[in-house]
Amino acid sequence: MKTDYKTIVSDGLWSNNGVLSMLLGLCPAMAMTTSATNGFGMGLATAVVMAASSLLVALFRQRITQEIRIPVFILIVASMVTLVDLAMNAWMHELYKVLGLFIPLIVSNCLPLARLEAFAAKQPPLAALVDGLFMGIGFTLALTSVGAVREILGSGSLFADASLLLGPAFKAIEMRILPADMGVLMMILPPGGFLITGLMVVVKRLFDLRAGREIQMGGAHSAPA
Template sequence: MANAYTNIVRDGLWDNNGVFSMLLGMCPTMAMTTSATNGFGMGLATAAVMAASSLLVAAFRNAITQEVRIPVFILIVATMVTLVDLAMNAWMHELYKVLGLFIPLIVSNCLPLARLEAFAAKAPIVPAFLDGLCMGLGFTIALTAIGAVREIAGSGTLFADASLLFGPFFKFMELRLLPADMGVLMMILPPGGFLVTGLLVVVKRLLDLRAGKEIQMSGAHAVA
């Protein structure tokens, strides 16, 4: 059982990462990664929705018939998005203003619905919740990484305005790494999003290939 949970965590965070492996959720990925702060906030909102939706779908999976499963899944996701939207408006209003329309659009994000259909609808509550949470956190990692690269190259900063969006405690995260006049404007425009995402996908594939070769080599040595 522990090994199964480990596989779920690894799949969500790395092996089947929603952005870098399955290329899902490209709309918020392109739009909300102009900075690491925005990507982090959008990712956490999506992770909360995915974890709660997976939990509910798994809990009621035996009562949801095949004929109505998709409308029910969408209704559950929409309900969770509404709750997250209201919570962010109440307690994280500055971040809410930045993310704007893209919070309600989580409903149309392919990733939550794909995981409900592929995993939560067929799994017990705990594995389903863990899958939703880890897939959401993997999405958060991807958006934060893309946003960090774009922000550093485009503005020379990292986690700019984090304290304004998340609170004074996050002041330590705000860094200036390059002079203000060294930024490349294209990196914080839409073309920069496609470029950085493509490069990071390639980096992940290369790391996966290298890890696979190392495993094969270690196995060959063990046989020898």
């Protein structure tokens, strides 16, 4: 059976987006999205863990028995998280200090384990790698988007301190959108995370419903009389 990579990519980025569709990984989506920079960094770390874990599970899926699959999945994810944690501490130390405890907590994030169980354990390595990578990228886009909205409304900036946290190359994306005194404090507090995430879920749902109606209307118009 031929693997449909286009569907895998679209599922990861939009149709089955971890945060906006499946509502998984909401803990970092609420806690680490006070800025677009933080959301991007957390999402990127998760994407690397998901891609590497999915590939390893797919490679050894024939040797992982049904009885021990969950402990093995957790062990694989924990190993990848440890590598990412050490790498970020070594090469992205400022971002590592900001993200703090939430990097090790990727182990308990429902999204990586859900994709290992639902997809990687049943698919060939390349398909599993693509699924893990694009599920991670979709997660990154969701966290960055939530963080961007919260940061603009709460602080008036966008990608603040990106050059300090991610490196000098990101200096160009640091922007001041609104005056600092126009920020709404609630947006960068926990209630703001719930509010913006909920609104973005609603917006995505409206887009999906509209797209579904347009497809139905197009099919009706093309049908013979």
